[in-house]
Structures are given as structure tokens and as C-alpha cells.
Amino acid sequence: MSLRTLLNRYQPDGQRSKLGDVSDTSLAFWLLLPATLLLGLIVVYPVAKVIHDSFYSMSIFSEHGPAFIGFANYADALRDPDVWRAVRFTLALCIVTVPGALLVGLGLALLANRPWTWRWPVRLALLLPWALPLAFSGMIFAWFFNTEYGVVNDLLRRAGVAPISFLLIPQWGFLAICIATIWKTSSFVALILLAGLQTIPRSLYEAAELEGASHWQSFRHVTLPLLMPAMMVALIFRTISALQSFDIPYAMTQGGPARYTETLSILINTTAIEYMDVGYGSALAVLLFLLSMAVSSLYLRKLYKGTV
Numbered sequence: 001m002s003l004r005t006l007l008n009r010y011q012p013d014g015q016r017s018k019l020g021d022v023s024d025t026s027l028a029f030w031l032l033l034p035a036t037l038l039l040g041l042i043v044v045y046p047v048a049k050v051i052h053d054s055f056y057s058m059s060i061f062s063e064h065g066p067a068f069i070g071f072a073n074y075a076d077a078l079r080d081p082d083v084w085r086a087v088r089f090t091l092a093l094c095i096v097t098v099p100g101a102l103l104v105g106l107g108l109a110l111l112a113n114r115p116w117t118w119r120w121p122v123r124l125a126l127l128l129p130w131a132l133p134l135a136f137s138g139m140i141f142a143w144f145f146n147t148e149y150g151v152v153n154d155l156l157r158r159a160g161v162a163p164i165s166f167l168l169i170p171q172w173g174f175l176a177i178c179i180a181t182i183w184k185t186s187s188f189v190a191l192i193l194l195a196g197l198q199t200i201p202r203s204l205y206e207a208a209e210l211e212g213a214s215h216w217q218s219f220r221h222v223t224l225p226l227l228m229p230a231m232m233v234a235l236i237f238r239t240i241s242a243l244q245s246f247d248i249p250y251a252m253t254q255g256g257p258a259r260y261t262e263t264l265s266i267l268i269n270t271t272a273i274e275y276m277d278v279g280y281g282s283a284l285a286v287l288l289f290l291l292s293m294a295v296s297s298l299y300l301r302k303l304y305k306g307t308v
Contacts, residue, residue, distance in 0.1 A: 053282040060276035073283035105189025138251025141180035170260035196230025
């Protein structure tokens, strides 16, 4: 049944002739036009504008206004030690938090999927970290790890251990940001994996049980293979958000101490907003965009191969 026939069935008699004169292609075009225009307005145009600005010198300190400089901003970025430091920290954050969120989220999803009385409270509890704003989550953990009045240092004092300046020492600051990020993002991963677990037929577990398979064998040979597409989707979202980390690190350390915990997104914000170097900041944003697209393409290629 064509789209035009389906719409004509539910239209008043006076309007059916008008719809009958429109082809399926034209009708689809007019129905998709508002969404296409909106997508172009909020996605395509901003991306194109950032790419355009990345080829210009657009700084508040410029005396002659914007000037076309080609790939000079990109060349400067590749030679900038601050950029490479931010890239290293961002990648380190991805390496720790993405597998961490996946493991914690998988455990939470398995717990929420069990047929027990507290299943629904556990599922509702998964929504709390996911629903909190990122900046608010960062502020909560900044209070947890505060040197003077933080909860963690208070517990250390009670245990007879000297307090630790978590947010003032680079290594401890990295650990604190990783803990906050995993706590915040694992619930989102758990929700995706829980949806994947719901699609696995119960009959497969019953058949494995009849064959004498243990719980670990059922998990390894039934749950994990069938859950892999959902895990890949969760990894795509989690990796992209990790590469673009801004709110939690900024709320906890503002990129300090000594810019050690500065992510690439924080560096872009500092360059374009605080230093008003829009051209160079746009080039950094384009590099981050290309990095995110490259990682996404790798995941999608893996997901496509797994489904074919």
C-alpha cells in the first residue's frame, strides 16, 4: 500500500482528490522538507560555518579583521604542545572510562534484568545518574573529593589517613574525573544493554540449562553473542561522548592543575571563548569532529560486519 493511499483513507472526502493528484515522490518530499530544513539549520550550517572559520585568522587581537590563511591553523595545531597534551589526556580518559562504564553498565543491566522483587526499583535507580546534568554531576564529585570538606577525605581522616588533595594533584585529579565519569555514564550504558537483554528469548537459556550449561557458560555463549549489537551501540555513544568530554572535567578541575586535566573540548572552549581566537578554536573543533567521525566509522564498520 502506497503512502498516498494510506493518507487518503484517513482524509475527509473533500481533501482526497487533492491528495490523489500528488505523486508519492512529491508527497514524501513535502513531508520530509520541514525536518530537512530544521536539520540543516541546527546541524549542517553550524558545522559548515566552523569549517569555514577554521581557514581564517579570526582573533580579537587581529588589526585587519578576518583574513584567509588556508591550513595555517591546522599546522599550528599539530605543532602546539597544549593540543597534544589535551589529546593525550582525552584519549587516556577514553581508555579508562569507556571500558569502565561498559563493565559497570553490564553488571547493572544484568542485575536489573533478573526476575526478582527488587527489579523495578533497580531499573528506576538507573535513571537517576543518567537524568542528572553533566555539570551538576561534576559539581557533586568535586564536593566529594574536596581537600578540606570532601566526603572522601572526611572518611580518610576518620580512618587515620592523611587527607589527599585529589583535585590539586594531576594523577589523583585524573582518577577523580574517571570515577565521576564512569558513575555518570554507566547508567546510560546499562539502559541500552537492558534493552538488548530484553530481546534475548528465554527459551535459549532453558535449552542451555537442559544441556547442562552453567550460568557462566550460558552468559558466555548465549548472552554475550546476542548482546553484542547493543554493546556496540553503547560503545559508539560512550566513546564519542568521552572524546567530547567537557562538563565533568571542567566542573571538577577547570582543566587544572597546570592544565593537566584539560580535555580537547576544554581547550577549544578556552581558545575560542576566553582567548577569542575563533579561527584557531574552529580548527581544533574540526579536528575533534574528524576524530569522532573516524572512531564512529570504525565502530559502525564492526557493527555492520557483525550483522551481515
